[in-house]
Amino acid sequence: MRIVRFAVPATIAAATIAGCSSAQDPATPSGSATPPDTEVTVVTHDSFAVPDAVLAQFEGDTGITVTFVAPGDAGSLTNQLILTKDAPVGDVAYGVDNTFASRALAEGVFANYESAAPAAADATNYAIDGSTALTAIDYSDVCLNYDIAYFEDNGLAVPETFDDLLKPEYKGLLSVTNPATSSPGLAFLLATIAAKGNGWQDYWTQLEANDLRVTASWSDTYYTDFSAPNYGGDFPLVLSYASSPPFEVIDGEATTAVLLDTCFRQVEYAGVLAGAKHPQAAQEVIDWMLSDEFQAALPENMYVYPVSTSVDVPEDWATYAPLSENPWSVPASDIDANREAWLTEWTAVVNP
Amino acid sequence: MARRWVAARRHLAWAAVVAAPLVFLAVFFAWPLATVLARGLAGTGTGAAWEVLTSPGVPESIATTVVLAGLGTLGSVALGLPAAWALYRLRWRGQVAARAIVAVPFVLPTVVVAAAFGALFARHGLLGFAGLDQSVAAIVCALVFFNVSVVTRVVGSAWASLDPGAQLAARTLGASRSRAFRTVTLPAIAPALGAAAAVVLLFCSTSFGIVLVLGGTRVRTIETEIYLQVNQFLDLHAAAVLAVLQLVFVGAALALASWARRGRDRVANGRELDGSREARRGDRPWITATLATLGALIVLPGIALVERSLRVEGGGHSLANYAALVDPPARSVLPVTVAQAALNSVVTALIAAVIAAALTVAVSAATVRGPRWTRWIDAVAMGPLGVSAVVIGLGMLLTLNRNVAGVDLRTSWALVPLAQAIIALPLAVRILVPATRAIDPRLRAAAASLGASPWRAWRTIDARLLRGPVALAAGFAFAIAMGEFGATAFVARPDRPTLPLAIARLLSRPGAENVGMGFAAAVLLALVTAAVMLATERLRTRVRADV
Numbered sequence: 001m002r003i004v005r006f007a008v009p010a011t012i013a014a015a016t017i018a019g020c021s022s023a024q025d026p027a028t029p030s031g032s033a034t035p036p037d038t039e040v041t042v043v044t045h046d047s048f049a050v051p052d053a054v055l056a057q058f059e060g061d062t063g064i065t066v067t068f069v070a071p072g073d074a075g076s077l078t079n080q081l082i083l084t085k086d087a088p089v090g091d092v093a094y095g096v097d098n099t100f101a102s103r104a105l106a107e108g109v110f111a112n113y114e115s116a117a118p119a120a121a122d123a124t125n126y127a128i129d130g131s132t133a134l135t136a137i138d139y140s141d142v143c144l145n146y147d148i149a150y151f152e153d154n155g156l157a158v159p160e161t162f163d164d165l166l167k168p169e170y171k172g173l174l175s176v177t178n179p180a181t182s183s184p185g186l187a188f189l190l191a192t193i194a195a196k197g198n199g200w201q202d203y204w205t206q207l208e209a210n211d212l213r214v215t216a217s218w219s220d221t222y223y224t225d226f227s228a229p230n231y232g233g234d235f236p237l238v239l240s241y242a243s244s245p246p247f248e249v250i251d252g253e254a255t256t257a258v259l260l261d262t263c264f265r266q267v268e269y270a271g272v273l274a275g276a277k278h279p280q281a282a283q284e285v286i287d288w289m290l291s292d293e294f295q296a297a298l299p300e301n302m303y304v305y306p307v308s309t310s311v312d313v314p315e316d317w318a319t320y321a322p323l324s325e326n327p328w329s330v331p332a333s334d335i336d337a338n339r340e341a342w343l344t345e346w347t348a349v350v351n352p
Numbered sequence: 353m354a355r356r357w358v359a360a361r362r363h364l365a366w367a368a369v370v371a372a373p374l375v376f377l378a379v380f381f382a383w384p385l386a387t388v389l390a391r392g393l394a395g396t397g398t399g400a401a402w403e404v405l406t407s408p409g410v411p412e413s414i415a416t417t418v419v420l421a422g423l424g425t426l427g428s429v430a431l432g433l434p435a436a437w438a439l440y441r442l443r444w445r446g447q448v449a450a451r452a453i454v455a456v457p458f459v460l461p462t463v464v465v466a467a468a469f470g471a472l473f474a475r476h477g478l479l480g481f482a483g484l485d486q487s488v489a490a491i492v493c494a495l496v497f498f499n500v501s502v503v504t505r506v507v508g509s510a511w512a513s514l515d516p517g518a519q520l521a522a523r524t525l526g527a528s529r530s531r532a533f534r535t536v537t538l539p540a541i542a543p544a545l546g547a548a549a550a551v552v553l554l555f556c557s558t559s560f561g562i563v564l565v566l567g568g569t570r571v572r573t574i575e576t577e578i579y580l581q582v583n584q585f586l587d588l589h590a591a592a593v594l595a596v597l598q599l600v601f602v603g604a605a606l607a608l609a610s611w612a613r614r615g616r617d618r619v620a621n622g623r624e625l626d627g628s629r630e631a632r633r634g635d636r637p638w639i640t641a642t643l644a645t646l647g648a649l650i651v652l653p654g655i656a657l658v659e660r661s662l663r664v665e666g667g668g669h670s671l672a673n674y675a676a677l678v679d680p681p682a683r684s685v686l687p688v689t690v691a692q693a694a695l696n697s698v699v700t701a702l703i704a705a706v707i708a709a710a711l712t713v714a715v716s717a718a719t720v721r722g723p724r725w726t727r728w729i730d731a732v733a734m735g736p737l738g739v740s741a742v743v744i745g746l747g748m749l750l751t752l753n754r755n756v757a758g759v760d761l762r763t764s765w766a767l768v769p770l771a772q773a774i775i776a777l778p779l780a781v782r783i784l785v786p787a788t789r790a791i792d793p794r795l796r797a798a799a800a801s802l803g804a805s806p807w808r809a810w811r812t813i814d815a816r817l818l819r820g821p822v823a824l825a826a827g828f829a830f831a832i833a834m835g836e837f838g839a840t841a842f843v844a845r846p847d848r849p850t851l852p853l854a855i856a857r858l859l860s861r862p863g864a865e866n867v868g869m870g871f872a873a874a875v876l877l878a879l880v881t882a883a884v885m886l887a888t889e890r891l892r893t894r895v896r897a898d899v
Binding site (some may be wrong): 071079089096166213220222233241250251285344347 | 860
């Protein structure tokens, strides 16, 4: 009985929000074929966040009620979509990234949809070759970050390239994450594969010989290992994101920065699920994700860059988080074809 | 004729008793597990399974699992046994607080414990000189840190109610202190010790996060292999083979525990004894040594944790992170305040503890008093402990993504306490089964001969005598539910996070204020749990006074 009672206020609150906003905007947009009061389920990963106001406006404008479910990280999300494709758990999925996209596409998880939203043209810059089933929504760069003060205090030049990291003066300074257990770790491995081609195993052997530290997850490398003033660990070079430095600004001074030649670009996609109960409404959700309101909210809520070029990123991002002009990339189909082989070889090299 | 009717009624009554836990376990444990195994093993033979077991890395991971589980259990027993004596058999000032502190590590989220131990073993850390970073030794320390409270609490309860007479008699007859312990005390606490060790062995062998985080890439176990096969390669066949292997391992551990316990069940005569005594001058060195070891293990990481919760931008210290717990979070990291998440956690954990306690009473009764065919439910209830959380999570995704009896479980909030109750059930059962077994059957026989119905006999005898153990089981269930992360993460709604989910979320974002809040929230979790464990402690003492 108690369980039921606790569930009720949430339902009432949701109904009230939807009710209020539709009272203000009684008419659904003409041309939309979605019947009012359609309930759409968006399957996403555990980092998803959208401001209440942005969501309420969408629900008010369209009469669609959106429910979010989050089964885990991007990998768990993709696996769930594949394993449940015969009875999809929702109508739209958001958060499949370019390291998992090929697998989902090969399994026929998504239905084709080309959005006509203004930002759709920007999104096609990140499209996966030969498919219109996934729409790019945002991207982020996985890069090595460094502790500015450490290099100044020790009179040490900041390394720039992958090859620099092998030099003896940087011995024991680098902490990265395990590509088998962490998504930035996989991105970094892919960056080295893009840069070194067939010589990547050899590169990692040398990196390992230079006292590389490998942790299981981003938080271990960043919070525990990073020597930046906010954390006080032992490693001045750590794997994180291009968007991390703005969060380490103290009294207007940057304390960390990014090695722009070590970046791998991760792109996140949304798509209508094949077999969705409400495909029409699902398409409207994709359009909404490309709208200025949703795109502008991405940096502050999910720490990623919007694909749309017509919205501004926050001021401190422009100052402290410049993007790599030439990030490393590996075609999505290559990633999927070689994932297991690469991870097995990496494990053999780094953990003999 | 009448006799046969009575026998049938008895079987029917027991069927009703086991129905609730059975349906519960079937829906939330057996069904998801069977689905994964069926999908993974369909159409494959033993040859393919053998290929998985001999593929690179797997034999080593099996060996590592056995070694880690063994060392973790040995360490927990070696430290837990003297701790049980010092904290429960003796009485001294401040011992109640010490008991509560020992219980806290059990519920801390992995990510937080890993950060605390990581800070301790890092080069500049307090124990950095030992060079144990990313070693098996560091993992064993963390496993003992987590599990010593189980041994202390379960063995302590049994020890405290042990009649000191027999031991005194042995001493009077000239037995040395150690000989009296070996021949009198140890056999008497053996059932509790066996139960605790079995649970700890299972916890250690399926411990996932701690191995992953503290081992980095260097230490691999069956559990981390399953994770790899599921999350990276989506190789359900390999995952299913490894899951079956894990089940075999768990079955062997349980069989070993029950063999070690055979014939040693202590029978209580209906009066609960208070066998504890005031600490004497001669006990002091022993208490001090025990507390010092416990302190090094529990308090040092605790200090690292509290220090991090006070650290603010630039490396200074203040209470700002604690003030932020009640503010709406900046930058939308969380949809609710941390205080609200804590409230969500307390409410769900209370419901989970009530469900788990009720199911445990049914399971224990069926195991001890039921007809032969209901006794295996004891082993079934241990299942959730022995199966990889990754496999169960995957199974839940495959099975619960639809309406079950008209309820859309996928988005139902009720799934959270249900999932937590499943996770808490095995430990609660291991606490209550020995306690139920210890009730003298002659009491029931006497009640029956006086004309009491079985239900009446249960109410007047079992229900009274079991109040303490049930409170203990419910307290542990609450603690497990409070700290539960793996299963909760699969079923919780993003807009209703529990405290561990909120902590994980805060710790997955850069920025000093997010980390600081994450650690402050972890301290809050520790405090709430300690308070509840203290309360069940009080309840136990008060109840004993009644009887």
